[in-house]
Amino acid sequence: MNVLSCVKRVPNTGAKIVLTEDNQRIDTSNLGFTMSPHEECAIEEAVQLAEDHGGSAHVLTLGPEEATEQLRTGLAMQADEATLLESGGEEWGPRATANAIADVIDDLEDEFGAFDLLLFGNESADMGNCQVGVRLARRLGLPCVTGIRSLDVDDGVAVAKREISGGEEVYEVDLPAVVTVKEGINEPRYASMRAKMQARRKEVSRREPTGEAGPGTFEKIRLEAPETDDSPAEILGEGVDAAPAIVEVLASEVEIL
Amino acid sequence: MILSFVEHESGVPDELSLESLTMAREIATGTGEPLEAAVLGAEGGALADELGPYGVEEVHHVVHDRLDGEGYAPQAWGESIAQLAADLDAGTVTGPSTDRGHEVLAHAGATLDAPMATNCTAVDVDNGAYELERNRWGGSLIEHARLEGEPTLVTAAEHEYPVEEADAAVEPAVSEFSPSLPDTAFAVQLDRVETSDEEGIALGEARVVVGGGRGVGNPDDYDQLETLADLLDGTVGASRAAVNEGWRPHDDQIGQTGAKISPDIYIACGISGAIQHMVGCKGAENILAINTDPEAAIIQKADYAVIGDLHDVVPALNEELEERS
Numbered sequence: 145m146n147v148l149s150c151v152k153r154v155p156n157t158g159a160k161i162v163l164t165e166d167n168q169r170i171d172t173s174n175l176g177f178t179m180s181p182h183e184e185c186a187i188e189e190a191v192q193l194a195e196d197h198g199g200s201a202h203v204l205t206l207g208p209e210e211a212t213e214q215l216r217t218g219l220a221m222q223a224d225e226a227t228l229l230e231s232g233g234e235e236w237g238p239r240a241t242a243n244a245i246a247d248v249i250d251d252l253e254d255e256f257g258a259f260d261l262l263l264f265g266n267e268s269a270d271m272g273n274c275q276v277g278v279r280l281a282r283r284l285g286l287p288c289v290t291g292i293r294s295l296d297v298d299d300g301v302a303v304a305k306r307e308i309s310g311g312e313e314v315y316e317v318d319l320p321a322v323v324t325v326k327e328g329i330n331e332p333r334y335a336s337m338r339a340k341m342q343a344r345r346k347e348v349s350r351r352e353p354t355g356e357a358g359p360g361t362f363e364k365i366r367l368e369a370p371e372t373d374d375s376p377a378e379i380l381g382e383g384v385d386a387a388p389a390i391v392e393v394l395a396s397e398v399e400i401l
Numbered sequence: 402m403i404l405s406f407v408e409h410e411s412g413v414p415d416e417l418s419l420e421s422l423t424m425a426r427e428i429a430t431g432t433g434e435p436l437e438a439a440v441l442g443a444e445g446g447a448l449a450d451e452l453g454p455y456g457v458e459e460v461h462h463v464v465h466d467r468l469d470g471e472g473y474a475p476q477a478w479g480e481s482i483a484q485l486a487a488d489l490d491a492g493t494v495t496g497p498s499t500d501r502g503h504e505v506l507a508h509a510g511a512t513l514d515a516p517m518a519t520n521c522t523a524v525d526v527d528n529g530a531y532e533l534e535r536n537r538w539g540g541s542l543i544e545h546a547r548l549e550g551e552p553t554l555v556t557a558a559e560h561e562y563p564v565e566e567a568d569a570a571v572e573p574a575v576s577e578f579s580p581s582l583p584d585t586a587f588a589v590q591l592d593r594v595e596t597s598d599e600e601g602i603a604l605g606e607a608r609v610v611v612g613g614g615r616g617v618g619n620p621d622d623y624d625q626l627e628t629l630a631d632l633l634d635g636t637v638g639a640s641r642a643a644v645n646e647g648w649r650p651h652d653d654q655i656g657q658t659g660a661k662i663s664p665d666i667y668i669a670c671g672i673s674g675a676i677q678h679m680v681g682c683k684g685a686e687n688i689l690a691i692n693t694d695p696e697a698a699i700i701q702k703a704d705y706a707v708i709g710d711l712h713d714v715v716p717a718l719n720e721e722l723e724e725r726s
């Protein structure tokens with residue numbers, strides 16, 4: 145079976161997010177980049193499915209030229225092919241993104257074969273829009289299950305499970321289908337040095353994204369780092385000597401003893 | 402008109418849906434439009450009495466032979482909401498930021514080809530245009546944005562709006578709406594629910610959470626943290642680094658892509674305090690950090706801190722607690 149996983153390049157922010165002076169984006173001058181964690185799991189799932197059932201795993205991103213780095217990570221995780229829809233660095237909204245990916249599917253299927261499954265992250269780490277997978281599915285007329293933490297495919301049917309409080313919802317859906325996954329569905333593999341070297345030599349197919357945004361607008365005005373209380377903690381002590389002071393705090397201030 | 406999608410369990414409205422009704426009512430008050438609700442599923446009609454206190458003037462119960470009897474079907478629900486919104490000429494459709502809320506509204510948005518803003522924390526309407534604030538990066542950044550459309554779709558971020566009754570309760574009118582749904586809208590349908598037999602206190606509900614990060618160093622040393630959690634009637638959580646190492650299952654992960662916790666105290670052991678971790682525990686009343694590094698970011702964010710090796714501090718603390726009991 146052929147599986148497509150769609151991923152997004154995002155800044156690898158640490159303990160503090162610094163914004164650019166115009167408050168339009170995260171200052172990435174001192175940051176590396178990564179892909180959203182849910183989507184890393186989407187790649188892992190695609191690769192495992194292709195390994196188990198035969199076929200191929202394809203990774204796609206809509207992003208700047210530099211997002212090739214995330215595609216190479218996917219290839220090093222043993223994806224077979226990679227496609228970059230080069231967006232030029234501007235942030236694309238969820239509708240334009242879904243439409244851009246939908247617009248290119250036919251073309252990719254002509255070249256690489258039809259996809260049985262299209263995997264997305266449930267939401268991207270930075271935007272958290274929770275709608276690209278659904279909108280793409282609807283454009284393509286495919287069924288869509290979201291927020292999945294377990295996926296089994298057998299005989300053209302996917303059994304997908306979604307966590308709810310106290311259990312799991314189970315969906316059974318005929319392929320081809322769109323599934324959006326959450327971290328925890330699997331443990332993404334670490335790519336070996338050798339795999340990374342090999343990935344560097346693999347070809348990345350490139351396409352110009354189209355993608356209409358549709359009627360109505362969603363327009364970012366600015367970003368803001370929320371106020372945090374950065375007053376330093378009360379130091380209760382160092383090492384084992386602090387144990388009585390901790391118990392004292394638990395008893396008299398937190399009042400749980 | 403503002404149409405609010407309300408989730409419920411056998412006629413009892415879901416808490417996040419009630420939160421989103423607070424947002425919806427603020428929008429309705431701002432624009433002077435009425436607030437109405439869309440409910441689906443069996444027993445949805447029973448919701449009218451429940452929603453009056455929140456200022457809902459009319460409850461639209463969506464009825465369809467395949468919607469009432471059979472399991473939840475995301476696309477069918479979304480298309481129903483879209484048809485109802487079009488029928489009522491709703492300016493805005495709101496909903497909760499649950500998995501279901503997001504997917505139903507996303508389907509409605511796709512049907513209507515309308516823009517949707519998720520995880521909103523503040524919404525202001527000026528002349529039909531929305532100025533809103535929404536969570537990005539799981540809440541470590543706020544985005545100010547403008548949303549315009551006919552209609553627009555908006556979900557309320559989790560626990561950002563209090564559940565609040567309206568100044569004056571109304572007695573909502575109840576009406577039935579019958580959508581026309583093609584078979585394809587039922588291609589995905591809830592097949593069954595499997596209940597888990599896991600014991601112990603769920604992370605989201607625990608009053609005490611003991612978190613272990615990369616500093617724990619190996620899976621076995623979580624035993625010390627388990628003992629501490631037991632002594633305090635709490636439960637153990639973990640950072641993503643610890644989960645990635647395979648020391649703990651993903652169910653234990655706290656943070657942007659893990660559980661959100663709100664205990665009386667969070668005891669973070671060997672955790673650096675990365676922003677994606679902290680968005681998961683910002684609901685904690687108190688944070689106590691145990692860390693070897695006095696410069697670790699978590700020391701800035703915690704209320705109390707102990708500088709030291711958790712492998713020494715936690716057993717000493719356990720001993721102290723055992724002596725006390």
Ligand SMILES: Cc1cc2nc3c(=O)[nH]c(=O)nc-3n(C[C@H](O)[C@H](O)[C@H](O)COP(=O)(O)OP(=O)(O)OC[C@H]3O[C@@H](n4cnc5c(N)ncnc54)[C@H](O)[C@@H]3O)c2cc1C
Nearest residue numbers: 269614615616640641642656657658671673677678693711
């Ligand atoms: C998009 C995205 C989403 C993410 N989502 C999450 C999420 O949901 N949850 C999450 O946790 N992370 C998340 N992360 C990862 C996050 O950025 C950090 O990498 C992670 O939280 C670090 O875990 P840690 O603090 O355990 O490890 P480290 O950063 O390695 O810190 C270990 C800490 O332990 C201390 N230490 C070491 N040894 C000892 C000892 N013996 N005794 C006491 N202290 C000791 C060190 O001083 C250090 O402060 C996400 C990242 C991204 C990019």
